[in-house]
Amino acid sequence: MLIDVENVVKSFPGRHGTIIIMDGVTFSVRDGEFLSIVGPSGCGKSTLLRLIQGLDKPTSGQIRFRDRPVEAVCQEMAMVFQNFALYPWLTVRENVAFGLEARRWPPERIARQVERYISVTGLVGFEEAYPRELSGGMRQRVGLARALAVEPSVLLMDEPFSALDALTAEGLRDEVLQLWKDPTLPPEAVLLVTHNIEEAITMSDRVVVMSRRPSRVLECVPVDLPRPRDRKHPDFYELMDRVYSLITEGVRSTPLSGSAGVPATADPSPVERRPPS
């Protein structure tokens, strides 16, 4: 397994005692996989991503990358942020070069690398522009280029399209998929955190569904539909329904059988269970 998340618990001291965000989250990421993480607000999806890269440490449990525990910030992963996180005083070129500069690459090598990923992400012509001169979609491309430029094995994406309008987001999603599929380009695996179920099913091989806080993994739903995904296909709808009901009911369900989920294990849940259709 590329990444192993094992029984991760994350809590914070709050005003009235400790707040437990994640209580025993466990799943794995396979080589070359496109994995989405979905769940209700506050379940800690974004925190989980940061734990995976090593920006933060779990309260207990372990995260391993290629079988080695993640201790410091993992340099084989790179993150794309929801609000782009670009440096407003740096040009596009300088922003994309940021991670390479941090790794102390020689300037000529940086220049070539930057040029490559600027063209890959469709930013040619905008090299000397400042982020404030760019639209949201272009800014996220810069974020993407910056992340790809360090050639990570895993691309971590934290709700990368939620700050964009629908059309731009759609275009960027396709581009990210192309980049992921291209064997000559990084990354191998992509971890996408999103609250958009349709997006998750469109893009991923598997969807990790998290429960409410204190959260754990409800199920890892495989998406076995052929690519490019047909959103109007009944199987697509079924998967969406399934993921949706998982989130809203917070109950572990039986494997995909064509009928709406019937609880196989008794799980305490304050929500009324819907009768099978």
Next chain:
Amino acid sequence: MEGHPWKSPYLSKVFPIGGVAPFAILSSLATAGWVPILPTATIDLLYSLGRMFLAYLVSLAFSLVYGYFAATERAFERVLIPILDILQSVPILGFFPVAIDFFVRYGGGPSSLIGPNLAAIFLVFTSMSWNMAFGVYESLKGLPLEMREATESFCSTGWQRFRRVILPSTVNRLVYNSQLSWTGGWFFLVAAEIIQTSSSTVTLPGIGSFLLVQAHAGHTLALLTGIAVLVVLIVILDIFVWRPLGRWAERYRYDTTPSGESDARSSPSGMATPFRRVAGTMVRTVVTGLRRAQTPFLSITQSVRRRGRGGASRPRTRTIVRYAVEGALLVAAWFVLIAIGVQVYQTLVGNPIPATVVAQIATVPMAMGLSILRVVAAFGISVAISLPLAIYLWRHARAARWGLPLVQIVASVPATALFPLLAVVFVRNVGPEVTSVLVVVTGMIWYLFFNVLSGLRGIPPDLEEAARSFGLGGRRLHRRLTFPATYPAFVTGAITAFGGGWNTLILAEYLQYQNSPPIVQVPGIGELLQLGNLESHATALLVVSLFTLILVVVVINEVVWKPLYRRVVDKYHFD
């Protein structure tokens, strides 16, 4: 204004009456024979400029280091920021005699110039650094979380991080705060040179000493020339340094809203927010004027805003009374402590304090009281002048077009530079008491004026229209809209004015050139402070006066200004 080809576009903005005014003044001065004194004045001024520049470089380095560590290490933050808070409330001039003593002793002895130079630079440094350090600290803390995460995520460290992330994020704030620092710096530099020249036989070349020497000799014209040269320099710096710097710093400004289509103007300090709505040269003039008038004393509002964010509860009347009583008790206790301390010191240390000095120490409470009265009186006069002036210039745009730049130039003269001139002109006619109050006025009035003006301009025009449409006019309009709307600005102006007043007071109560009879001397804490420095064996007096002053200022800040500001900002703020 447009059709005069011989005027540069800069000049015509600064002197909109066709650039006539300065030439008129200069030509009339020329006929009166000011030319011979010009070279001396200019050279002295250049020495002063050199000191300012050195002090600024040290301040810059200091604030970057201090602000960086305070912002990045939680442990440091807990210690460094409260220290900075306290340092800012202290009237700097009070420390100056001690600083001179120290630097002269260890800087080469009484006959060398190194000691006094270092002392002056140190004083200016202390006046410049605190607000710049706060600026760095707040810029770094204000970095959006995602940006910080990105920096960590890409493993950016060391010099690369400093160059690409840390330094650029502080540029905007630093440029603005640097201008504030320079304005305050001129005030203290001139004061430093004046005090130093009074106390030692060595004359430090500089504009302050130049003014003092001319004042001692009674040469009013030379005084005017000196002041004029200083003003010219300040204006030149403004045009050729600060404005271009401001334009360059634009690149580093950013708004922190996500995926904003265009950058909203992020204001460097809360004070500048009203200016967003007003366009044109007049705005820039007022902003520059405000910058001129704001010095490190602005800090009180900053520190209150910082702490009060957690929703400070409104102090009720009982609590205010409680504060006041506690404050008074504290001051009384302090005086008792002084009395005891002096006795203990005398019995313990074999070296007795001369009876004359003890007698002087005994007058400290009275002197403090007199000084407080003086500052309050000066405040009253400042309000009486600045309020009508601000209202007038606010309502009459045409008058403001030349009035504001004029006020700005007058305001750019540090009060300490005006002091020798005022002393010479007024002492003979109205006596030293009135003179010293007038001097304190010059050190207070512009804070009030520019803050009130900015508050007036901050009144949203739609509120005014609504009020008028309901038939409110004249006095009722002022009562219901104008005054409440400008109340926060007025309070801020009052706070900063008092800050300036305390510092000016120290100088204004005593002016003497070397061993001649003092030009100005009135009983007060500032006088005692300076005497404690000048007389021999009077260190005890110096220490006691200084700490009394600090105590009173801090108590007033905590008991009066901070609660008042908190309450006012809660209730009256626009947003």
